[in-house]
Amino acid sequence: MFKLLKKISGRKKKGKSIQSNNTLDEQKNKRDQSISQNIDDNIDFIKSIYQFPDNRDVKFREFKVGGSNKRVAIIFISSITDVRTIEDSSIRPLLENKEPNLDIKGIISTQNVTIFPNMKDVVSNINTGNAVIFLEDDSNAYVFECANFQGRAVEKAENEVIIKGSKEALTEKVVVNLSLIRKRIKNEALMAESVTISERSQNEIYILYVRNLADDQLVDNIKNRLKNLDVDSIQNLALLEQYIEERRMSLFPSLLYSERPDRAAAFLEDGHVVLLMDNSPDALILPATFWSFFHTPEDHYLRFVFGNFARIIRIVAMFITIFISAIYVAVTSFHSEMIPADLLLAIAGSREKVPFPVFFEIILMEAAFELIREAGLRVPNPMGPTIGIVGALVLGQAAVEANIISPIVIIVVALSGLTSFTISDISLQFALRIIRFLFIAAAGIFGIFGMTALFVMGIFYLVSLKSFGVPFLAPMSPHYVSSGDTIFRRVITNENFRPGYLKPDDLKKKGDGATK
């Protein structure tokens, strides 16, 4: 029967295939040729590829070298190169050269000069901001690095704010990000391999890991996954995350997205793999467990007691944000005997004039809160404070005075909204916000029984999740050797294991204190 159903559903899917020109292949074929001896041919070819006069920022500089009187052409895209470098280290030395024998490598004074025999590489180098030199009667092209993409400087972290510890955040330039991470791990074993993942836009991704810590299999697995991508363009890590994760429909994230270089470095030192990319002011850390979304780097920067206090606050906040609205619904509509008599009278009194059932009241207010939140996020800066005032006054005070909402519901919803901000990871925050509505629905239908049923199902689901082979709730269950950093952390000198679920090459982490 299932086969029949499959057949029926399969048949429907077969529609007309979409007609499309494969312009990418055309483009590829065009540039796949070797460099000619004739410099004019080469220049004409590049001009035709870049549609020269129309493409305004592609620059050609032709002149004769002083000594040997040979023709030279320098080609680059001015918007992504450092024009100063080109002038100082190639054009001027070439013009002022007096030697009869022309040796390009000896004249250009940049850090490296590479020789390429075919046009494909030449074009891709020009596209990545390097300059190319063609020489008369030479079938090689000389390429030197002078890329200078514009971007912002290193700024303060804005989404993962901490009080104690480094304030730097990653930026959109991958070179800067690499430098920020290398600043923290000064070790030759820190690898930064690069893979080009997209065909059209040639987006490049950096895979960072510490060679003698990270598990080779894990690194290979990630590399393979990246190589298997067959896409035109992936602009940044936020998009890449959705391409490489295992469960695309899942509520829970399986890769950790962080804007803090110190966090990335800490994970690297534990044997994780970090992905960096141009245009992404963040790092993608994998594999990720539930705990990595729940933690902040400050938990470790603060002293043992303070860090754990923060953790307690956060886990309580997490429970409040998921459960408080649902509990209010369940208790008031199914288990009112649970509430002490005075409080029950207070609730009943405040609800006296409200015409809606509790369930509807809570849903209304939660939806209003989500609206304020989304609006507050999208509102242009100068209008920001207005939204707060309008939201708080109109939707809160006025709704109560109009007897649409009881004041206790305002407290409950405000609490559940406020506490959701304690989770700094945006993906987990979204997950919790959605789960909250599921719990409210469960509580509305079956009270505490429905909530518990949903909770147990959620745990069953949560323990079955995996991120690159690592169970989502490891090392708590299934158990692995680790420094036990889950809900609570240990004293720093006792955190002397790397997480066992990563199968790191070196499990033991040295961490003895100065005093015993």
Place this chain on the structure above:
Amino acid sequence: MKQTEGKIGIREYTAIIMLSVGTKLTDDTPTVLFNSAKNSAWISLILIALLSIVPIWFLVKVFSVHQDKNLHDLNVYLFGKVLGHIISVGMLAFGFSALVLDSAIYVDIISSMYFTKTPSIAIYVVLVIVCGYGAKRGLQHIGSTAWLTLFYLKITLLFALAFAFYKGNTKLIFPLWGPGYWEIVKTAGSKMSIFADFYYLGIIAPMIDSFKSFKKGAFVAFAVVVPEILLALMIYVMLFDFTSIEVISYPFHEMILYISIGFLTNVETFFLPFWLVAAFVRFAFYFYLVLILFGAIFKIKEYEYLVPVISILVIFLGVFPKSAAFTIPGLREWMLTILSPMFFLLPCFMWLIAKVRGDFKNETSAQKN
């Protein structure tokens, strides 16, 4: 580090047993004991525990030389193809009835004690959906869930028992021998199958990461569960006295109705979610056992597809009796009585046959592996 795909560690395994056997103190099992042994039910429990060690020990002994076989394989291997299959099918029948009867009782508890207005079939459907989902996810995930929640469940249980202890009257335990020695022994003999779960553990024996964990886990869980139930039985008597304890169907739930914590006078709803989690885990595990045993006997590799069928069967059979509160405890008591001699004798026979066959000669070499 040692984690291998599809196998569970000792933590998860022990947690499953502790939850699935431990929750028995919260349903009508105590009532079954109180019925005949009156206020000395706890003494008969001690007897049951002592008696149960024998079959468990024999079972572990047999598994020590057949570490890669599950209970069904072992039945076929030891008793021959025909008898082995008959025994396994019998086990399946009992396992399935336990799933149906116990879940029917839990549904009855929920609908009669907490959700009097909700139709019990709705409660049943939710219960079975959750447990079926867990069973489909597999043993690893049931185990992980059990381990993650175990600590909180036991803590709340301890709280409930502690508060009840302060409310109770210690003198009510006396007369110590209640209805007389003979009654106590008789109860112990006929109701010892409350620990028959341990026999069913053989089904998942090859799915535990090592034989050592299997053995240690079973005994650790046994050592935790027995005092727990013992304590509960004593506290029930102290709280209700033996005359009323026979009439109360679900003493645990009556008990949490009795206690109050500070300004909270009605705390039963506070304990409800914790008890429910334990119940869900327990039935997910029973469900899984039935599934895997069914799959093993009838050679069905992809037994996950049986989940919807078994779910529907459980719901219909469970809802079928007209007045669950009266018929099902009777059926359950009857089942416990039949199962008791089987639970005691089967492992002994298994051990005996294995001994006659000479399986234990390789024991030393097998244990080294």
